[in-house]
Amino acid sequence: MSIEVIKPGLLSSLQDAGRRGFASLGVGRAGAMDQPAWRLANALVGNADGEAALEITLAGPLLRFLQDAVIAVTGGIIEARVEDQPLPPWTSCFLPAGAVLRLGGVHHGCRSYLAVRGGFDCAPVLGSRSADLHARIGPLDGRAIQAGDVLTIGERAAVPWFHSGKQVRALRWGLDPQPWLDYAQAPLALMRGHHYAALDDASQQALFSRPFLISKDSNRTGSRLDGAPLGLRQPLELLSEATLPGTLQLPPSGQPILLQADAPVTGGYPRIGQLAAVDLPRLAQRRPGDAVYFRETGMDEACQRQREREESLRSLLQRTEQRLLSTSPAA
Structure with a gap:
């Protein structure tokens, strides 16, 4: 077939x-x-x-x-x-x-x-x-x-x-798509990254208070975020370090890049944040021109939300399987 x-x-x-x-x-x-x-x-x-x-x-x-x-x-x-x-x-x-x-x-x-x-x-x-x-x-x-x-x-x-x-x-x-699609485009949960403290005070505040827009240059490797440029207290000389989907990097342009599924495994830009894994699907459904707001979260909350989402998803998968098997053939 x-x-x-x-x-x-x-x-x-x-x-x-x-x-x-x-x-x-x-x-x-x-x-x-x-x-x-x-x-x-x-x-x-x-x-x-x-x-x-x-x-x-x-x-x-x-x-x-x-x-x-x-x-x-x-x-x-x-x-x-x-x-x-x-x-x-x-x-x-x-x-x-x-x-x-x-x-x-x-x-x-x-x-x-x-x-x-x-x-x-x-x-x-x-x-x-x-x-x-x-x-x-x-x-x-x-x-x-x-x-x-x-x-x-x-x-x-x-x-x-x-x-x-x-x-x-x-x-x-x-199935109802409502619970699985981010109709309200609510803020995405972001944890502070290893180099968050290297941001200047104004940029630290802007990261969690100002909107960014998904750039037309975004792809499966990363979502480029347009907005007021973020800055560092002083230039950093960094070796490449581990990255993964959800890592928020800050290139010299000051416009952050939020890595996606095809992310490289290492990167040399400052890592100023890490998106909670539970919000990666919500990010994936943002299209060019859509707004992105971040709210600060911690590891405990991020893990709890991930567990709750997985429990809900597994329950729905099981119910779907059972309902299919009990459905009378469509004419």
Whole structure:
């Protein structure tokens, strides 16, 4: 079973949980930037939790399904249709062989996730099927999809909640995106970094009181933040030190860079903050021009919020699996 890429969209790449544990070798994580949305997309098609999905940025691709398929689209709310029939987001949908899926613009948020039952069948690299667009490793030689690509889908048993046939169908129920999308764009929780004290007094105050805007030059490596430049008390001469997604760096321009999923494993800029991991998906859904405010947090609060989010997510994943198995086949 396979999918033909007719048009690639703005930036779409295969992503899973990422390749963790290889920073000592200079290999970054990559992986889905909005991990809850990626996991829920897989749940809605009955996949195992770790299958790769297609991460879509701002504007989606045009795809021809060469065999029957069951799909789900989560994350940012995106226009999806087969011919003149719109497809609802955040639910399970059946596409017959030959269907052409048009994924348009992301209306709310920045990134959407397309999961297909069976997952994308590509060889893992260092235990992951994620494309690292910075290091160029992973499926498709670590690049985004292009017109003419054929994406192979893994084999899975037929689903009990759809009959096969010639018509596009969707379940009558789906998941509520409200708890997983940052509609209010609330402040992001930031811990003080190793070099926070090197900021001058005005910059320390500005970091937690003034807005920044996501720059158009942002990407999967980092979100560049435009705003009043931040300054240091005096210049620093630094050796490269460890970084990870969520590290807030301050280059000489004074415009901070908040590292994302394709972050390098080391960096030589001052590390003035570290975003709480629980807010990384919220950052991933901020698009160019969106505002970012920071509020100060500590390690205890950041870990507690992460535990609570994971408990809620696991509970929803279990309920979704149970409800799919008990759903009568759609006509």
